Structure formats: structure tokens, C-alpha cells
Amino acid sequence: MKVLYDKPVVLKKPVHKVLENLLATVNGEKAVEEYQKMKKDTANYYIDWLAMDQLGNQLYDLKRYEDARVIFENNAAEFPQRDLALFDLAKTYEVLGRKEDAVTWYKKVLVLNPGYEEAKNRLKGLESSK
Template sequence: MGRVIKYEGGAMDTATTEKLKAFVRGEMTWSEVEGMTFAEAKAIAQVGCDLAAAGRYEEARILFEGLVEGNPKDSASRAALGTVYQKLGRLEEAIAEYSAALERDPSNPVALVNRGELYLRQGNRQGFTDIANASEADPNGETSAGRRAKALVKAIALVAAEKMKAEQAQARA
């Protein structure tokens, strides 16, 4: 992958100068300035996922932080970074990354189910909505996040049913 920004003395070419100006104006991401392709970003993300799956969260964090820094619009990388932060116990940062992912892609099942779970642990009722939305975003359970969302919906429903039964039994007694 050739990089756009190479300084070898002398004047910078016009195309590079225009890309840098577009970056400064917020019209391009750094990944776009550098010419990173989707395939290259996907390959780096896969390495990050493999590292996380192996429990090497700090290394995965570094890769995903780099991807997010290069392209803050990338919902999948933001959700993956949130997952790594969650595994590292950096829960507020995880929620922030999941929320940023959802600003770009409101139906990202990874961000929805993980943020939903964290919100529920905090006692925040928005967690129910996030988990329901994650289940709707992947209705056939094609992703692990979608399957997890469905399992959480079932578990929540079972707990609610048991609570109702217990309350009814108390009311009769």
C-alpha cells in the first residue's frame, strides 16, 4: 500500500495538498488521505479480532484505536474497539465507542447488544431497548451478536415471567 504523505524535500504535489486541506476541513478521514482501501482496513480489523479472540486485548486495542483514529466514521471498528474496552474493564469508554458506532449505524448488532448489556448492569432501562433493537437488527441470528441478543431477550422474558408469578402468588397469599 503506497502512502500519500511522503516528504522527500521540495514542494508537495497539488493532489496531496488538496487531500490535506480536505482532511483539515473534515471532508476526508485520515484513512482516505492515506489511501487505505476497505480490504486493507478489513484485514487489519481481522487481525484485531484474532488477537482479541486469543485474549490479547491490549494488542487488539492498539489496532482498533488506530483504525478508529484513521476513520472515525467506521461503525464496525468502533464497535470492535468498544468490545475490547469492555473486555479490559474500561466500561465507560466501551459505552462511548458503542454509542459512536450507533450514531453512524443505528442497527449495528454488536454495539446494540453490548451497550444494552452494559446499560442493564448499570440499571439503565435503555439496555432493554438496545437488546430488543439488536434482536431486530439480526432477526435470523446470523451473527454471534444477534444470537446473544436473542438469548438475552429470552432470559429477560423468563425473569419477568418468574417475577410476575411470584408477585401473583404473594397477592393470593
């Protein structure tokens, strides 16, 4: 495609799509290593926090909880002001049996968004089961 001054236009690739293909053959740790490399190459790649969250949820739904955890931890570190990113990390800790971590992250969600009902309910459930 040529647009301006008859020069080719280079379209950036979405990082989550590259990782989605990569995760068919590698684990979450390796995928995050590649993420870090692509993140630096802003001329060729772009990052969408919500798409990365959806990628983590795909892994979660496939019961690849450890891989989902790695993706969610990275997303929460990259986008600490996104309550959904923190929530999905918390729910993954919960399913992995890391209840203290889940409680910590649900509380962080509620600092950002005190009206997040599902986070309130899950936190209440975890605290009442102690």
C-alpha cells in the first residue's frame, strides 16, 4: 500500500495476535519475553491492553491457568490503572489457590473502582472462608 509521496505504508502488528499464535507452542513465560521485545519495537508493533486481557482470558478458559497468570501479571504491571486487568489477575490467583494474592489484588481493584461488585463479592467470599 502506498499513500503519501508514493512511499509504502507500514502497518503496525498487534502484539496480542503475535502472542496468540506463539502461545500455541510455548508457555506464558516465553510469550511475555517476546512481548517485552515487541514492546520496544514501536515502529512495527502496538499494544492493546484490552486485547492482552482477552488473550489471558482465552488461556484461562482453556484452563491454562499458569499461562493466564503470567499474561495477567504482565498486563497488570503494564496497565496498573485498569481495574479489569487487576481483577482478572485476582480471579486467576483465586483459581490457582493463591488466596492471599487474590485478596490483595481484589483490594487493589476496589481502590480503583469501589463499585466493582464482582470484586466485592469475591473478596467477601475469600475473607469469609478464612
